[in-house]
Amino acid sequence: MTSQKLLYEGKAKKVFETDVPGVVIVEFKDDATAFNGEKKGQIADKGVANAAISTKLFRLLEAQGIATHFREQLDARHLAVDLLHMIPLEVVVRNRVAGSLEKRTGLKEGTILPKAVIELYFKNDQLGDPLLNDDHIEVLQLATPELLQQLRSTATKINQILQQFFGQRQLILVDFKLEFGLKGDKLVLGDEISPDTCRLWDEQTLKKLDKDRFRRDLGGVEEAYHEVLERVLS
Missing domain, CATH: 3.30.200.20 (Phosphorylase Kinase; domain 1)
Structure with missing residues (x-):
């Protein structure tokens, strides 16, 4: 190749x-x-x-x-x-309050949610990737109701798998972003899963081990990425 x-x-x-x-x-x-x-x-x-x-x-x-x-x-x-035909939606799964969810709800950062919250964002840089509801998605013809249900159910299953995996490595999966595409008629997960797309905290100290260290000028960014790498590969 x-x-x-x-x-x-x-x-x-x-x-x-x-x-x-x-x-x-x-x-x-x-x-x-x-x-x-x-x-x-x-x-x-x-x-x-x-x-x-x-x-x-x-x-x-x-x-x-x-x-x-x-x-x-x-x-x-x-x-x-x-190569996939990408769906122009970012699927964000939240297990704890952080980032924009804290700003939009007033809930304290780190609050454990009673159930995983799934949000859909329009993948459009010019518009700033806005949060959409199902009616917006239908009007914009970004996905059918059947595809939306499939996105949510698949994201829920991925969340269950990843929470268990990271938990075994003393990491809290706070939230994460997924992108999907179609290969023919089949829904397929694309993009990446990494500290760029996940918020990951140390289970004991709640230290942030993801791109928030870059966003918020917390320092130790490279060290955080490599600590996640070591735990994931362990």
Whole structure:
């Protein structure tokens, strides 16, 4: 498999065409952004950590019956994945209060939610990725009611699997973002699962071990990513 022309470059990844139909190569970058790109920087070897963490978690989910776009890890920064028709919705699963949920509800950061809250955001940089309800999604024709139900049920199952996995490694899965696409008619998990897309806290100290350390200038960003990597691979 050879990497050919660049198809897309985002904030954290590049996607390249390959000589295998329906397969692309994803390169994980060290670039870091926050607040819809308003804050920018770099985190040393973030791409290496995120590629390895995503590989481990995609394999975990596949073993539990969740279809993902993952095929293989090619080297430290590159994954071969299936090319999907991406659904323009970010699916956010929240187990504890943090980030925008704290601002919107007034609940204290860290409050344990009585049930997982699933939110849907329109993946649109120009609009700032706004939070949508089902009526908005129907009007914008972003997904059918049947697909929305499938997104929610799949996200719920992923949450159960990941909470157990991280809990065994003394990590609290506070919340996380998922992106899905279609391969034909099949719903498939895409993007990545990493400290870029998850809030992860140490179970004992509640120390933040994710991109919030970059967002909030907490320091120790590289160390946090590599601590998560070590625990995930343990």
